[in-house]
Amino acid sequence: MKKIERVCAITHILTEHPNRDYSLGSFAESFGCARSSISEDIKLIKKAMEEGGLGYLETSAGVKGGVRYVPFISDAEAAKVLNELKEAFEEPDRVLGSGFLYTSDILFSPRLAKGAARIFARRFAGAGADMVVTKETKGIGVALFTAELLGLPLAVLRRGSRVSEGSTVSVNYVSGSTERIQQMSLSKRAVRSGSRCIIIDDIMRGGGSVKGIEDMLSEFDAAAVGIGVVVVAGGMGGKKIGDYLPLLLMSEDEDKKLRMDINPELLAKQFRP
Amino acid sequence: MKKIERVCAITHILTEHPNRDYSLGSFAESFGCARSSISEDIKLIKKAMEEGGLGYLETSAGVKGGVRYVPFISDAEAAKVLNELKEAFEEPDRVLGSGFLYTSDILFSPRLAKGAARIFARRFAGAGADMVVTKETKGIGVALFTAELLGLPLAVLRRGSRVSEGSTVSVNYVSGSTERIQQMSLSKRAVRSGSRCIIIDDIMRGGGSVKGIEDMLSEFDAAAVGIGVVVVAGGMGGKKIGDYLPLLLMSEDEDKKLRMDINPELLAKQFRP
Numbered sequence: 001m002k003k004i005e006r007v008c009a010i011t012h013i014l015t016e017h018p019n020r021d022y023s024l025g026s027f028a029e030s031f032g033c034a035r036s037s038i039s040e041d042i043k044l045i046k047k048a049m050e051e052g053g054l055g056y057l058e059t060s061a062g063v064k065g066g067v068r069y070v071p072f073i074s075d076a077e078a079a080k081v082l083n084e085l086k087e088a089f090e091e092p093d094r095v096l097g098s099g100f101l102y103t104s105d106i107l108f109s110p111r112l113a114k115g116a117a118r119i120f121a122r123r124f125a126g127a128g129a130d131m132v133v134t135k136e137t138k139g140i141g142v143a144l145f146t147a148e149l150l151g152l153p154l155a156v157l158r159r160g161s162r163v164s165e166g167s168t169v170s171v172n173y174v175s176g177s178t179e180r181i182q183q184m185s186l187s188k189r190a191v192r193s194g195s196r197c198i199i200i201d202d203i204m205r206g207g208g209s210v211k212g213i214e215d216m217l218s219e220f221d222a223a224a225v226g227i228g229v230v231v232v233a234g235g236m237g238g239k240k241i242g243d244y245l246p247l248l249l250m251s252e253d254e255d256k257k258l259r260m261d262i263n264p265e266l267l268a269k270q271f272r273p
Numbered sequence: 274m275k276k277i278e279r280v281c282a283i284t285h286i287l288t289e290h291p292n293r294d295y296s297l298g299s300f301a302e303s304f305g306c307a308r309s310s311i312s313e314d315i316k317l318i319k320k321a322m323e324e325g326g327l328g329y330l331e332t333s334a335g336v337k338g339g340v341r342y343v344p345f346i347s348d349a350e351a352a353k354v355l356n357e358l359k360e361a362f363e364e365p366d367r368v369l370g371s372g373f374l375y376t377s378d379i380l381f382s383p384r385l386a387k388g389a390a391r392i393f394a395r396r397f398a399g400a401g402a403d404m405v406v407t408k409e410t411k412g413i414g415v416a417l418f419t420a421e422l423l424g425l426p427l428a429v430l431r432r433g434s435r436v437s438e439g440s441t442v443s444v445n446y447v448s449g450s451t452e453r454i455q456q457m458s459l460s461k462r463a464v465r466s467g468s469r470c471i472i473i474d475d476i477m478r479g480g481g482s483v484k485g486i487e488d489m490l491s492e493f494d495a496a497a498v499g500i501g502v503v504v505v506a507g508g509m510g511g512k513k514i515g516d517y518l519p520l521l522l523m524s525e526d527e528d529k530k531l532r533m534d535i536n537p538e539l540l541a542k543q544f545r546p
């Protein structure tokens with residue numbers, strides 16, 4: 001196999017499996033070449049990725065020397081994703097008669113959900129998190145891609161209590177959409193004591209549901225080290241929770257028309273890890 | 274930028290965005306080189322990917338000439354994924370007092386869910402599908418990754434009816450886990466008439482819930498062109514639906530101990546597209 005083909009194959013494998021460790025020895029074995037050749041390939045891929053703003057390769061030296069791919073999204077790419085999201089949410093026929101916004105197709109679009117996840121993964125890459133947590137149902141797509149990009153497991157809080165979750169912990173929260181008290185549960189097996197969690201949710205109004213997830217985590221002696229929401233309604237202040245990162249701010253303009261703004265903090269390029 | 278670095282960058286971009294079209298012209302522009310150089314790079318990547326069993330590059334010629342990456346999982350990789358899944362499901366402490374199996378951590382593990390999705394994506398790549406459909410909640414992970422790999426949108430059927438889905442269609446189905454009649458709904462906006470759908474679900478017992486999804490699709494004048502389930506219980510026959518692809522077969526051995534077998538059809542390497 002020629003060097004350039006090997007570089008292509010290794011780039012592909014690393015990209016497909018973000019934040020997974022590969023030993024140089026295993027690559028050397030698969031490609032039937034010396035470990036030193038793989039080491040040179042990795043240097044080259046690292047340079048190409050980093051110069052192109054495509055991601056980082058973290059390498060460790062020594063006998064057990066290995067490599068992992070850490071995803072990255074450049075400012076330019078992030079701006080493209082944010083504009084795509086903004087335009088999708090702003091489509092006029094999304095406003096339902098009930099005043100709600102139809103968002104399922106956006107939030108389960110692999111392309112858009114992954115785009116949002118890439119921004120969250122960049123922001124929370126340095127948070128030292130052990131897992132990603134979300135609440136069913138519409139945040140699951142973005143949360144799952146965020147977990148994938150960060151190489152972390154995902155736990156999903158369920159509405160009510162589900163028999164297939166075994167023993168669960170339940171908490172009550174005030175849903176922003178219905179303004180009623182609702183219950184959600186999480187399997188006792190889902191979160192280890194002391195876990196550092198990234199909370200991802202789709203839409204935040206009062207912050208009640210994210211606050212509910214935080215309450216749940218404290219029942220597990222776990223805590224949030226990052227909170228990402230795709231859309232926040234009614235301005236960023238006055239929520240039931242502290243620091244969080246929204247991608248889009250939803251409001252109404254003077255004519256009561258829906259308005260989506262990109263979180264200015266993200267456009268100010270202040271979201272480096 | 275040197276050729277080898279360009280090849281690395283293009284490989285990375287194509288791998289990150291399966292089944293998305295890229296024009297050679299846009300690559301030439303980003304990398305500041307001639308279109309003919311990009312064309313050579315693509316040929317090289319195509320060769321390396323195809324010889325390594327890593328995926329295919331589909332190219333189109335002419336002025337609008339473009340390229341897309343079509344994922345593939347080799348027989349050897351698929352066998353590895355299937356064994357990993359089997360071992361995870363077989364862990365003895367998964368069996369709950371209720372007789373149910375705790376599976377949320379497996380089904381929301383990005384690594385395991387994506388592994389399962391890669392096998393479904395390979396099997397259904399040639400089905401000419403327009404979208405992937407699943408039912409909340411635990412099938413969403415595998416369904417989303419399958420949709421991503423095939424470059425398709427995902428629609429998620431909801432339990433009961435949700436106000437944020439707008440006008441919905443509802444169907445009743447008999448749940449295999451509770452043996453009760455349950456209702457699920459889907460937004461009228463979610464599926465276009467005539468759509469060809471791939472149904473993905475986590476666990477199938479009697480087939481009632483997949484049958485319910487099929488009934489739902491027929492309400493939209495849509496139809497299933499492929500059905501994938503991660504685990505089927507109680508043997509492959511006698512279900513309420515026709516042809517489907519399970520990854521694992523769940524049964525009890527003589528001592529009433531849980532047993533998981535890999536679908537023999539998959540080990541017989543008969544799952545080429």
